[in-house]
Amino acid sequence: MVAQREPYEFPAIRAFATELAAWRGTMSKVELAETLGYTPQLISQLEAGKNIPSRKFSEDTDTLFKTNGLFVRLWKLITETRHLAALPPGFSKYVQLEAEASAIRVFGLVLIQGLLQTEAYAREILLTIQQPDVVDQFVASRMERQAVLKREKPPRLWATFDERALRCMVGGPDVMRGQLEFLLEASRRAHIMIEVVPQDADPHAGLEGDLVLLSFDNEPDVAYTEAAGHGQVVEDPIGVSDFHVRYDLIRGHALPVAESRKLIESILESL
Structure with missing residues (x-):
């Protein structure tokens, strides 16, 4: 696989990296690479947790x-949970916080946000960024996240697109x-408000990209954003405040809920 810039956060990959370095011992990376028939760069990537090992590499290492x-065994564990390993750094923490939030504010510039995606829509999005063999697991995980909106006391959700x-x-049109x-169905639930920034709106703060704000009953708010495949949970009060200001500026360009619903209906009719 292609190495990524930052180490994977997933424990199974880190365990493989730690064990590889431990078993290599005093042997240099170049020596190990030459003995196994791989490049020193791959050894460095694996020990840094920046790449995922192949079965053949695992078998060769066991033999040596x-x-x-x-x-x-570690490779099998990685393979079985590979969809988790492919998550953007920072996203796992965000999902945990999302499940605990009492209020969620999201903005989507070019795509519908995950909590409001259908299974078919989510699958099409994920097929563009993930390997086909892990897409089913990703889709299932995304659908499971939506349970937070159906619990007895769901969080308030402000979704602006x-x-x-x-x-x-x-x-395609059917999806x-x-x-x-x-x-439209979600917009009729009492705890969900969906607003749309129309195409003819003036340039707005949302052009910088998507954002999420999470609020809690007894904890400070946090923000989350993604860029270039990397997720970032923002907990610094000043940084979170900046996200709140940005979200308010975006909403200032959005249509009211009822008018937003009419716009969604008109787009639906045009398909």
Whole structure:
């Protein structure tokens, strides 16, 4: 696999990296690479937790060090939970916080946010960024996250989208019809407010990209944003305050809830 810039956060990958470095011992990375028939760069990436090992590499390492299948067992663990390993750094923490939030504010510039995606829409999005063999697991995880909106005391959800997110043709007309119908249904729930920034609005703060704000009953707010495949949970009060200001500026350009619903309906009718 292609290495990433930052180490994977997933424990199984870190365990593989730690064990590889430990078994290599005093042998240099170059020596190990030459013995196994791989590049020193790959050894460095694996020991840094920046790459995912292959089965063959695991088998070769077990054979060399006579580890009784240790590295193959770790490889299997990584493979079975690979969808978790492929999450953007920072996202796992965000999902935990999302489940505990009493209020959620989201903005989407070109795509519908995960909590309001249909299964078909989510699948089309994930197929563009993940390997096909892990997409089913990702879709299931995303659908499970939506349970937070159906619990006995669900969080208040303010969802603001740029109109281009509603018009972006993800998966074709059938997928988009289902997605827009889902948004209309969600907009009629008492705890969910969906607003749309129309295409003819003036340039607004949302053009910088998506954002999420989470509020809690007894804890400070946090923010979350993604860029270039990396997620960042922002907990610094000043940083979170800046996100609140940005979100308020975006909402200042949005249509009221009722008018937003009419716009969604008109886009749906045009499909």
